[in-house]
Amino acid sequence: MANPGGFTVWLTGMLGAGKTTLAEYVAARLRQVGRNVEILDEETLAPVMWKELADTKEDRLTIGRRIGFVADVLTRNDVCTLVAAVSPYKSVREENRRLIGRYVETYVDCPTEKLIQRDSTGKYKKALSGEIPNFIGITEPYEPPNAPEVTVHSDTEPVEEGGRKVFQALLNLGYVTVDELKTITGKRMKAEPMPRRRAGKAPPARGARPRPATRAARIAKPAGKKRR
Ligand SMILES: Nc1ncnc2c1ncn2[C@@H]1O[C@H](COP(=O)(O)OP(=O)(O)OP(=O)(O)O)[C@@H](O)[C@H]1O
Numbered sequence: 206m207a208n209p210g211g212f213t214v215w216l217t218g219m220l221g222a223g224k225t226t227l228a229e230y231v232a233a234r235l236r237q238v239g240r241n242v243e244i245l246d247e248e249t250l251a252p253v254m255w256k257e258l259a260d261t262k263e264d265r266l267t268i269g270r271r272i273g274f275v276a277d278v279l280t281r282n283d284v285c286t287l288v289a290a291v292s293p294y295k296s297v298r299e300e301n302r303r304l305i306g307r308y309v310e311t312y313v314d315c316p317t318e319k320l321i322q323r324d325s326t327g328k329y330k331k332a333l334s335g336e337i338p339n340f341i342g343i344t345e346p347y348e349p350p351n352a353p354e355v356t357v358h359s360d361t362e363p364v365e366e367g368g369r370k371v372f373q374a375l376l377n378l379g380y381v382t383v384d385e386l387k388t389i390t391g392k393r394m395k396a397e398p399m400p401r402r403r404a405g406k407a408p409p410a411r412g413a414r415p416r417p418a419t420r421a422a423r424i425a426k427p428a429g430k431k432r433r
């Protein structure tokens with residue numbers, strides 16, 4: 206089977222939105238068809254790739270660039286690369302889009318109230334009580350993408366639906382073949398035209414929720430000094 210080359214699916218979204226779950230789901234299926242796959246998950250990269258960095262905006266930008274560098278190297282070498290990282294800032298995501306080229310931004314969206322309810326790691330509770338300062342989405346803004354290739358609503362869509370949307374985008378962009386997807390999904394999926402991106406903007410997908418420029422819970426009560 207011809208290998209149509211590497212790509213990066215960059216899963217961005219707030220803490221606990223479902224990035225790792227979706228990355229693992231997609232990765233397992235790409236491996237089924239013999240693709241080389243790597244997951245760059247910030248949770249596993251952190252101890253080796255940025256343990257000297259602090260929890261500031263500047264250092265978060267550096268973290269985004271370091272992940273982007275590795276994703277680019279892998280993508281150039283035909284690896285299907287899945288990045289699972291909060292990556293809260295548009296500027297560095299756009300830098301990585303330009304650097305990597307074969308880049309599929311996937312916004313894993315979930316309302317903050319639902320994330321607080323879900324709180325799979327207990328970190329929202331700590332952020333809301335002020336125990337964790339500088340928490341993205343609570344006391345620090347998260348900047349949602351305005352033109353992602355894929356948007357997944359993990360509060361209403363199961364991981365299978367998120368996976369289907371990612372595979373559809375990969376097919377539309379020519380990064381996977383119809384035959385590969387037939388093996389993965391059991392269906393003959395058809396490529397569809399992707400919305401045209403102009404200067405980082407694309408028309409909102411049908412049924413898309415209105416999206417503010419930044420997300421930070423109304424509850425925001427900075428604990429300690431405000432950082433840049
Ligand atoms: N589509 C989904 N529908 C319902 N629950 C989901 C979905 N995706 C993930 N979850 C649940 O949400 C929780 C967080 O998922 P996951 O660890 O994948 O999020 P994450 O975005 O990687 O979080 P983090 O930012 O902490 O790494 C898990 O309990 C997971 O089972």
Ligand SMILES: [Mg+2]
Nearest residue numbers: 224225248289
């Ligand atoms: Mg994760």
